[in-house]
Amino acid sequence: MSKLLKLSFILLLVGTMVKAQPVPGADENIPNLITFGANAETSWGDANFCQIIFFTVPEGHNAPIYIKVFDPDCGGENDELQGEWNTQTSFSIYGGQGSCSSEDAKKLNLDGNYDEGTLLASQTFGNDSEHDMKWYTFGPINPSEGEYLPDEGGHVFKIIIEGVDGDDGNMYQLFMSTKKDSEDEVEGGYAFYYKYTVRLHDNPREISHIYPYVNDSSIVSIKQTNFDWDNDGRIIVRSVATAYKPMKISGDDEWATSMYDIKPDEYNTSLDIQMHKNRTGDYRNNNVVIYFENQYGELLKSYSVPIGGVPKYKGNPGAEEL
Ligand SMILES: [Ca+2]
Ligand SMILES: [Ca+2]
Ligand SMILES: [Ca+2]
Ligand SMILES: [Ca+2]
Numbered sequence: 001m002s003k004l005l006k007l008s009f010i011l012l013l014v015g016t017m018v019k020a021q022p023v024p025g026a027d028e029n030i031p032n033l034i035t036f037g038a039n040a041e042t043s044w045g046d047a048n049f050c051q052i053i054f055f056t057v058p059e060g061h062n063a064p065i066y067i068k069v070f071d072p073d074c075g076g077e078n079d080e081l082q083g084e085w086n087t088q089t090s091f092s093i094y095g096g097q098g099s100c101s102s103e104d105a106k107k108l109n110l111d112g113n114y115d116e117g118t119l120l121a122s123q124t125f126g127n128d129s130e131h132d133m134k135w136y137t138f139g140p141i142n143p144s145e146g147e148y149l150p151d152e153g154g155h156v157f158k159i160i161i162e163g164v165d166g167d168d169g170n171m172y173q174l175f176m177s178t179k180k181d182s183e184d185e186v187e188g189g190y191a192f193y194y195k196y197t198v199r200l201h202d203n204p205r206e207i208s209h210i211y212p213y214v215n216d217s218s219i220v221s222i223k224q225t226n227f228d229w230d231n232d233g234r235i236i237v238r239s240v241a242t243a244y245k246p247m248k249i250s251g252d253d254e255w256a257t258s259m260y261d262i263k264p265d266e267y268n269t270s271l272d273i274q275m276h277k278n279r280t281g282d283y284r285n286n287n288v289v290i291y292f293e294n295q296y297g298e299l300l301k302s303y304s305v306p307i308g309g310v311p312k313y314k315g316n317p318g319a320e321e322l
Contacts, residue, residue: 021176023053023191025304030208032199034287037087037166043253045228045287049163050110051197055176057143058154058188064140066180070173072136075127080169085127087166092122093138093159095145100156106194137180194299195291202284204277211270211306212292219294225257226250227289233278241265243313270306
């Protein structure tokens, strides 16, 4: 990125990311992240039983932060039972050199040194009723323990969630907070990820969203990949330049990919990837995986709050298929 672009990117982040730290984010309208135990069937919707989420603390914020997990246990409410509860899930926080800039951490999970960096804290949860439907708090963490990445505008932390044992689905949410005992956002902080494994809504009228950011004018096309969509509804692209473009969805326990050509107006904007439920079907407990790559095979970052706000289509809706 040029210096000017970098600066405008950081200003956009600071200007728009006031409510940026719940994951999933409010604009995403996704009920929960989900990670299954390592012995689960992939047909239940998790391809590799690992999730990686990044949090950035903006430069200038020097007070300690806390990383919070809602419902870290796998049992009781808010989790997916298979047989008996027997799942162990680890939540690990990494900082320091290489933790977030490592190429392996930006690839599909569990290859190579995806856990590079300094392990700052880790906790494993099972069927623990004391953590059911409650927040667990990591910290205090000094922002300087994150990896300093000027392109991100501050220090970045990596959270790795792994289903180490068992076969149930652990659903949870994450939050970066300034306070131990409440959820109070770090002003200008934000969360991003390269791949998302999530639980969709049961309500067929809900629409969920993911906001990959087109950061580079050399990107001519993106490839979306999704797993175990169970043919539930539609995935469409909406953006400043596109009113409606459907993407291919997968069936049970299978992968699907499709391409989308990037238009010049979409550089330095977020895409709105909309996930519409099947309006007439009854698709419950649908867990899915989704990610996006540019034409070089590099994963695109998606932000839990879209950079620049939710993109609004600027053309005449009649001019494109709607
Ligand atoms: Ca089980
Ligand atoms: Ca629970
Ligand atoms: Ca849980
Ligand atoms: Ca599924």
